[in-house]
Amino acid sequence: MLEIDGLTVAYGKMTALRDVSMAIRADDMVALLGGNGAGKSTLLNTISGLVQPEKGEIRWQGQSLRGLGPDIICSLGIIQVPEGRKLFPAMTVEENLLMGAYLPAARKVRRQSLDWVYSHMPHLAQRRRQRAGSLSGGEQQMVAIGRALMARPRLLMLDEPSLGLSPRASAEVFAIVSNLNREGMTTIIVSQEVQETLSITSYAYVMENGGIALHGPSAALREDPEIKKSYLGL
Amino acid sequence: MDPVLVIQSLISGVMMGMVYALLGVGFSLTWGVMHVIHISHAVFGLLGAYFAYTLLTLYGVDPVVSAMVSTPLLFIVACAVYQVLIRPLTKAREMVVASMILTFGLAIILENLLVLVWKADPRLLTPSYASESWIIGPFYLQYPHLIGFALSLVGISSLYVFLKKTTTGMAVRAAWQNQEAARLYGVNLFRISMITFALAVSTAGAGGISLALLYSFEPHSHNLWLIYLFLVVIVGGVGNVIGTALAGLIIGVITGLSMAFLPYQWVNLITFGLLMVFLIFRPHGLFGEVG
Incomplete structure (x- = not known):
């Protein structure tokens, strides 16, 4: 569904991604692991079109994404839930959700999408008229995921969705994400919670210094003591 | 203090304040949304005022009609100004500073063009009802002031409804x-910036016409107007429409009262003393930046 081939990205003289290649099949749930500054967020931002690559190719269902802006990429169904949630804090919960359905195709079905999101996250319905900035961290993360769902994603990319959340809220986020995947949502998840992430994903890529250090089935990575020690800090 | 005079100056203050609010709200939006401090904002207000003046003196067109015509015209002009002058600034490292310097230059150019076309003499918008008033008991409301007030109220309300209710x-x-989240969900920042800038400039035109119904104006009047814009935005909170409107009213009332009871030289001293106090103690304004 998504193929990345030899992707290299630089901010000025600093290389942020070097020669990254990966493939994601439809219905997959893929983990992207690695320490701070390994290039995980840069990779997602490059896929989203916020950052343009220097070299390499990203193909979506065979079509090259080269040179396309974030609005086109969003309309193709590649949707990111950014790190730190990045909500619109002074807007209500419902306005935040509706902003997810900003582009015409998603806007047409926004009423149905809203019902769909509220059915997955019922307590957001109760808070629909509240300012997003006034919610707890866990609720804000739900709004961020809900906003992404409003865009009718075909590939959902979550950047650190459990960062800074209480264990309970974090478990709730993981439950919702794996539930969505079971319903057929292709997902990439970036997370520092290695064990939890490996247990809900089928395949994992581990990044280091802007490159892919290793990759393999999540179950195998979880079992290998050598990998656990040197890459995953377990 | 004479209570009649107090109430009378409160009324004038509210009217004046609403006009400042309409002038200020666009200034506040360009600042908040685009990080552009638009120094030539008030010159576009003057452009509206001269437009209405010319239509009135040559063809007897009512200023309210002129405001309805100038708003779409200025919208188009502002789109062009955005594309040619403002949009290239997005590459600048310091958008705020670069935009101030650029639009300061634009203000000087436009001011001198105004002198070329309309001369430096003070002008006054004098529609047929200029000297009529609505008298309620001991109070009188001059028609031009009432109309300037109503025009501003309609302008601000429309802008508010646009921001709240449309996609x-x-x-x-x-x-x-x-900005980043907006881009991720498909918002084209250039298009949104152009619309914001154009709305700001066209409401400035209507605000200039409203202000011209209250006071005389000349090509350099925008300098004083601009200082009031800063005051309104700093008291109301950058980008905050309701805050800007309330700040306009507060400042209008303070100016109105000090005009009535203090020697003239004190009026600006008090208003700008207030600006200093706000910058030191409440730099985010009375109502905050978000709203």
Whole structure:
């Protein structure tokens, strides 16, 4: 569904991604692991079109994404839930959700999408008229995921969705994400919670210094003591 | 203090304040959404005022009609100004500073063009009802002031409804609260910036016409207007429409009262003393940046 081939990205003289290649099949749930500054967020931002690559190719269902802006990429169904949630804090919960359905195709079905999101996250319905900035961290993360769902994603990319959340809220986020995947949502998840992430994903890529250090089935990575020690800090 | 005079100056203050609010609200939006401090904002207000003046003196067109015509015209002009002058600034490292210097230059050019076309003499908008008043008991409301007030109220309310109720208005607010998230969900920042800038400039035109119904104006009047814009925005909170409107009213009332009871030289001293106090103690304004 998504193929990345030899992707290299630089901010000025600093290389942020070097020669990254990966493939994601439809219905997959893929983990992207690695320490701070390994290039995980840069990779997602490059896929989203916020950052343009220097070299390499990203193909979506065979079509090259080269040179396309974030609005086109969003309309193709590649949707990111950014790190730190990045909500619109002074807007209500419902306005935040509706902003997810900003582009015409998603806007047409926004009423149905809203019902769909509220059915997955019922307590957001109760808070629909509240300012997003006034919610707890866990609720804000739900709004961020809900906003992404409003865009009718075909590939959902979550950047650190459990960062800074209480264990309970974090478990709730993981439950919702794996539930969505079971319903057929292709997902990439970036997370520092290695064990939890490996247990809900089928395949994992581990990044280091802007490159892919290793990759393999999540179950195998979880079992290998050598990998656990040197890459995953377990 | 004579209570009649107090109430009379309160009324004048409210009217004046609403006009400042309409002039200020666009200034506040360009600042908040685009990080552009638009120094030539008030010159576009003057452009509206001269436009209405010319239509009135040559063809007897009512200033309210002129405001309805100038608003779409200035919208188009502002789109062109955005594309040619403002948009290239997005590459600048310091958007705020670069935009101030550029639009300061634009203000000087436009001011001198105004002198060329209309001369430096003070002008006054004098529609047929200029000297009529609505008298309620001991108070009188001059028609031109009432109309300037009503025009401003309609202008601000329309802008508010646009921001709250339309999809594009929502995108403007989103872009101002988190640019990156707005881009991720398909908001084209250049398009939204152009619309914001054009709305700001066209409401400035209507605000200039309203102000011209209250006071005389000349090509350099925008300098004083601009200082009031800063005051309104700093008291109301950058990008905050309701805050700007309330700040306009507060400042109008303070100016109105000090005009009535203090020697003239004290009026500006008090108003700008207030600006200093706000910058030191409440730099985010009375109502905060977000709203």
